[in-house]
Amino acid sequence: MASKGEETQKRILDAAQIMILDRGYAGVSVDQLISSLGLTKGAFFHHFKSKKMLARTLIQRYSDEGVQLFKDNLARAKKLSDDPLQQFLIFIGLYEELFEGLTEPFPGCLLASYVMEMQQFDEDTRNIIDIEFELSRTELTTLINEISKKYPPRTELDPVSLADGFMSVFEGAFILSKSLHEADITVQQLRHYKNYIELLFSR
Amino acid sequence: MASKGEETQKRILDAAQIMILDRGYAGVSVDQLISSLGLTKGAFFHHFKSKKMLARTLIQRYSDEGVQLFKDNLARAKKLSDDPLQQFLIFIGLYEELFEGLTEPFPGCLLASYVMEMQQFDEDTRNIIDIEFELSRTELTTLINEISKKYPPRTELDPVSLADGFMSVFEGAFILSKSLHEADITVQQLRHYKNYIELLFSR
């Protein structure tokens, strides 16, 4: 069981994430954050030595979860099929599942939120973001190369940028979804990405 | 020739746009803005009655330019070919041209920047953003429907979400590009989008 302190820290992180996702990091003051939780300055600065440290801790947690989900989904996909192309399609499908049936637009991606106010953060914090994008890139590039070997694409194809497309789809869809307030945009764009992959490699 | 006042207002808007694109709206204070221009509070509040009005004016200008570019490119594409599919491909190609040969990542999209801190803005301001996304959606949906009529796609196809894909590609690519600091991501993702369109309708 988490200690009381750990639980409070988690509550602060949870609230911060929600607030930052719709007001931006600079748009959320420590005072607003703590008063939304019924806490005080003392509590906040006991758990985080500064607002910037909160930012770092928060994005680290977010990134860790994202990476974990990515690896889990990739592992699941690889168990469900031996064919690399099918693995990729299943992989995308697993993400589709997560975003199916949402009634509200997904609250957004914290990585993107941070990128939009990059200069607010130090290099360590920015690196955490890079690393997740790069992980997706390298893992999916490998997979795409396997696919290409087995199913040579008709036209020449850049595997890295095709891999980048995966994260790009999310980030783009989240923005449209939030602005237009339509929950299903993310799934739709994911489906198009999956469909593109299929068309690329289908004989 | 623009009057002195108009020119100063433009300088404020230009500086604000650059600063907001890498610090976020809430991350840019009026003081920082004016001191970067060597101006004073008096000057700023002479031209804008509040910081929020600056935000509104800025996004309106940005949106107007984006809409204009969109309409120009669409009109050019339609002049360059009679075939709706070719029109779409040319249209995308015209955007590719704009992002080719960049040495630095594109500074970002102000629409996305605002969406990331939505709650900072009033409804009028948010509507300006919606309108641009919706324009792209409706215009491109029409074009896609024309294409579908002439070149029936093999699988069933949602024209609206395919149209949304266009803006989505930009927004997603900008984020990756900025985070990874790679200038060519936007062109690459645009090419994939174009390629997808081709594959969808090529018999």
Add this chain to the structure above:
DNA sequence: CAGCTAACATACCAATTGGTATGTATAAGC
């Protein structure tokens, strides 16, 4: 050239900012 207005500058304001210093209550460790 008088009068007016646009285009600023200066000086101030209350409120909010992130952060600190110091207290205190509670629980764990020995």
Add this chain to the structure above:
DNA sequence: GCTTATACATACCAATTGGTATGTTAGCTG
């Protein structure tokens, strides 16, 4: 049962925030 560390609360701080009130100056207009 005494100590010590954890988990907060209270009270304060200088700096910065967006905004205002009041100048001043240059350029047009009649």
